[in-house]
Each structure stands twice: as structure tokens, then as C-alpha cells.
Amino acid sequence: MGKDYNLSRVFLMSLAAALGGFLFGFDSGVINGTVDALQLAFGSDSVGTGFNVASVLLGSMVGAFFAGNLADKFGRKPIMISTAVAFIISAWGSGMSGGSLEFVIYRIVGGMAMGAASILAPAYISEIAPSKIRGRLATMQQLMIVVGLFMAFMSNYWLAGMSGGASELLWGGFETWQWMFWAEIVPASVFLISLLAIPESPRYLVAAGKDEKASRILEKISPLADIKAKVAEIKSTLEDGMKPKLGNIISRYTGKVHLLVWVGLGLAVLQQFTGINVIFYYGATLWKSAGFTEADALLQNVISGSVNIFFTFVAIMLIDKVGRKPLLLVGALGQAVMLGVLAYIFSAAPSSSADALVLNSTQGVLALLAANAYIAFFAFSWGPVMWVMLGEMFPNHYRGAALALCGMAQWGANFIITMSFPVMLSTLGLGISYGIYALFGVIAYFFVKVFVNETKGMSLEDISKEEARREEDARANLAT
DSSP, X not given: OTTTSOHHXXXXXXXXXXXXXXXXXXXXXXXXXXXXXXXXXXXXXXXXHHHHHHHHHHHHHHHHHHHHHHHHHHOHHHHHHHHHHHHHHHHHHHHHOOSHHHHHHHHHHHHHHHHHHHHHHHHHHHHHSOGGGHHHHHHHHHHHHHHHHHXXXXXXXXXXXXXXXXXXXXXXXXBHHHHHHHTTHHHHHHHHHHHTTSOOOHHHHHHTXXXXXXXXXXXXXXXXXXXXXXXXXXXXXXXXXXXXXXXXXXXXXXXXXXXXXXXXXXXXXXXXXXXXXXXXXXXXXXXXXXXXXXXXXXXXXXXXXXXXXXXXXXXXXXXXXXXXXXXXXXXXXXXXXXXXXXXXXXXXXXXXXXXXXXXXXXXXXXXXXXXXXXXXXXXXXXXXXXXXXXXXXSOGXXXXXXXXXXXXXXXXXXXXXXXXXXXXXXXXXXXXXXXXXXXXXXXXXXXXXXXXXXXXXOOHHHHHHHHHHHHHHHHHHHHO
């Protein structure tokens, strides 16, 4: 494998694409330290503030859905370039906003970029990576997401520390929360420049009928391989030479959506329904309600971000050795247990509403430990592995379309969790809320055990052929 592939070139191409994940993470994390400042700046109530936070996810649903289909039509590279431009516009506009409506519009633009980046990066990386290390390279997307989260937490902590708070004036007569958003312009510009230097996905080019161009790129990626044979193998997985399109997610034999698409949708939704983004979006608010100062709460986010990064490296080390399915199983149970611990702690507290949570010192330490242990389980399992699976589990002829649906479902579930959490806090309390997320962890375990197939070490063409065999079996069963 090392002789067949130019690994340094493949790594740099993967890194450039994965920078979209960095911005995905940064954009997700930057809102964490600005929630209270936005409420004060825009004079919004709790519902309005919740929508300010969650509005980005509406854009992400749209971006994820259309990006997959546009990438099948125009290519992975031009759509990724468009996402970089959208990140820059969103970062600038979010900081310049003078009211909730204007802010929501710019956040939706950023959300569209996040949604697009979330599916295009793993798809691109999976399509250029050698099978034996595809999991590790695709996990780079998640690593960049958590590094982006961490850098957003660090940036928020540093900027708030300089001014004395997110609502305080910082530079040029602008408040600190505005500079928190503007900080994203720098990495977004680096992402844009990096994308200009990478080639198009050769698998997309073959599907688009541009064999000669695909061959030139494959020669640079894999100089010693039989390029003609590789192009022919890719072509063999495209149904009757048909170009990828949204309609391909429906089996031409059964007339129903492929079972594999439903499995992908389940993975995408369950990743969110175990509650990870409650901790990241509302972490600062939660820990402040537990008695921490704003500075301490922001520092806790930095600690959580560090845990996230460390255990994502654990995933990188394990994913191509242990496999995808075992990591998902262990992660689901671990998350369920830690969420159960948090549910018990919050239920035992004198009050379990977000506005009046009271934890003694022992409960506070246990809650912090359980929350970070939960993040650790997520970081080496469902965080990276879900995106790896979505990038590689679908056949070549409907990968983009399936990713579009799964990406939209993932962001839709994210939106539901983010919008419902404040309501659940006020009506059910923290204890029951976290108990519900724990239940979804158990559901996730059984879902993976029953429906998910291992893809470790298989080429994308092997995965496509395996799915084709299942289709043949389905046709044979219908015939009988």
C-alpha cells in the first residue's frame, strides 16, 4: 500500500479537505461563549435566544442536502470552495449584526457551509484514500472538528479574559462577542486558499465521464498502480454507466429506498440524540448555573475540548485496527452510562432547572468528571466513526445522494435537540432530560449491533460490489 500510494500527497489533500471540519467545529463552538451576550445585545427572551443558537442548524440541513447533490453534478472541489466563501461571509456578518433577524440570516449562511463541509470532506477523503488507512484519514475530519471546537473555546476564553466578559467592549468600540465571531475569518481564508491547491476527486470524474482527467489524478495519487484497471473498476460500480443522482437511493428492483440508506439515517440521527451538542452549545450556561463563574465555565469548555481532541486521536489509532462497529458499540454503552450518572446527579440536586441548579462541591466534581468521560466515549466512537461510515458505506453510484439525506437528517436531529433542550429543562428538569439522552445511547447500541456491517479494510469498490450482491439477492427473492 505504501509503495502504490503517494501517501504524503494523499495526506495533504485530505488535510485541505478536513479544514472544512475545523470550521464546522469552530462555528459550532463559538456560539457557546456568546449565548448570554447575544441575549443581552438583542434583548431576546429564552425562546428567541434558543433560536439564535439553533438557527445555524437550519442552514446546515439545507447545506448538507444540496451539497451532496451539487457535488455529484459539479464536483466536490467547486462546492467545497463555495463553502469556504460562505464561512467568511457568515463570520463577518454574524459579528456585524445589530439584531436577531440579521444575526439569524448570517448564521443560516454559515450553517449552509457547515452542512456542506460536514458531508463533502469525508466523501472526498474516502474517495482519494487507500483502503488500509481510509479510516484514519477520514477520521481527520472529526479531529479537525474537535480542534476547531477547542480553538473556538480557547479564542472565546482568551477574548473574554482580555475584556472582562463577552458583553464588554474590546477593540474598535466593538463588543467581545463580535470579535469571537470575526476570529473565524482567519481559518476560513486558509481553507479557501488550501482548496485551490487540491485536485478533484477521481471517482467523481469517472462518474462524470472524464476518464482522462481522472487517470492523471490517479497517477499522481497512486503512481505505481494499474490506472486503466482502476478506472475500469470504478466504472463497474456505476449502474449501467448512469451518473450519480438523487433517484439512485431507490432500488430499481424493489422500488424502495435502499436499506443501507436507512442505516445511514439511523447512525446520523442517533449520533445527535445521545445529546452531545447539548454539552457543547449550552456548556457554558450549564456550568454557570451549577455555580461556576463565567471565566470558570469557559475554562471548563477548554478542558472538555482537550478531552475531545485526545480521544479523537485514540479513534485514529484504533479505527483501522479494531474496526468501525466495535468502536460504535463500546461508545454507545459508555455514553449511556455517563449520561445516566449525570441524570442521577442532577435529579439528586435540590433543584434541577437550568436557572436554579444547585450542586454541592462533590456533586459538581462528579458531574464534571461524568461529562468529560461522556465526551471521551463520544470522541473515540460516534464522533468520528459516524462520519467515516457515512463517507464509505454507500456505493459509488449513490454516495452523494445518500450523504445528502443523511447529512440533512443529522443536522435536523441536531436542530431538534438544540431547540428542545431549553424546553425540556424548564418542564422535565435536567435529570429526566439526561435520562432520555441515556436511553438513546442504549437504542444506539442495539441499532449498531443489528444493522451495521463492518467496512474496515474494504475498498470503496468492494463495498459497492457487496451492496450490488445484496441488490441481486433482493431481486432474486422478488422473483421467487
